[in-house]
Amino acid sequence: MEVIFKCDTIVSVSNLAGPYNFNVPATPAGSKTSVFLGSAYATSSNTVKCPLNFKLKTVSPDAEYSGSILSIETSGEVMVDTNILSNDNFYIEVTSGYGFSATTNQF
Numbered sequence: 001m002e003v004i005f006k007c008d009t010i011v012s013v014s015n016l017a018g019p020y021n022f023n024v025p026a027t028p029a030g031s032k033t034s035v036f037l038g039s040a041y042a043t044s045s046n047t048v049k050c051p052l053n054f055k056l057k058t059v060s061p062d063a064e065y066s067g068s069i070l071s072i073e074t075s076g077e078v079m080v081d082t083n084i085l086s087n088d089n090f091y092i093e094v095t096s097g098y099g100f101s102a103t104t105n106q107f
Contacts, residue, residue: 005049005050005097005098006098007044007046007049007050007096007097007098007099007100008100010044010045010046010049010050011042011043011044011045011050011052011094011096011100011102012042012043012044013041013042013094013102013103013104014041014042014104015041015104015105016036016040016041016092016104016105016107032071032079032080032081033079033080033081033082034077034078034079035070035078035079035080036077036078037075037076037077038052038054038073038075038076038077039076041076041092041094041104042054042076042092042094042102042104044096049097050096050097050098050100051096051097052076052094052095052096053074053094053095053096054072054073054074054075054076054092054093054094055072055092055093055095056070056071056072056078056090056092057090057091057092057093057103058088058089058090059088059089059090059091059106060089065090067086067088068081068084069081069084069086069088070090072092076092076094078092089106089107090106090107091103091104091105091106091107092104
């Protein structure tokens with residue numbers, strides 16, 4: 001007997017409280033400053049059956065982000081390089097097993 005596990009019933013994704021503004025300091029600061037943790041916007045009550053995967057995506061074009069202004073860790077933690085200027089819009093795609101997919105709002 002095959003058991004199909006429905007991740008969408010135990011995974012929760014909430015909106016981020018953006019938009020966010022980051023100040024670029026007059027002198028170089030440490031890059032990769034933490035902005036928010038993955039647990040702040042996405043949780044799974046069964047991380048073994050429905051582990052969470054995170055992708056940082058741009059709004060225009062709608063694609064996975066490959067720049068250096070922001071980065072996302074495997075835990076969903078988003079880091080910002082405070083030494084770079086940008087006016088880009090982003091969102092995070094959260095996926096898990098068995099076809100679950102959801103996105104945060106734009107920030």
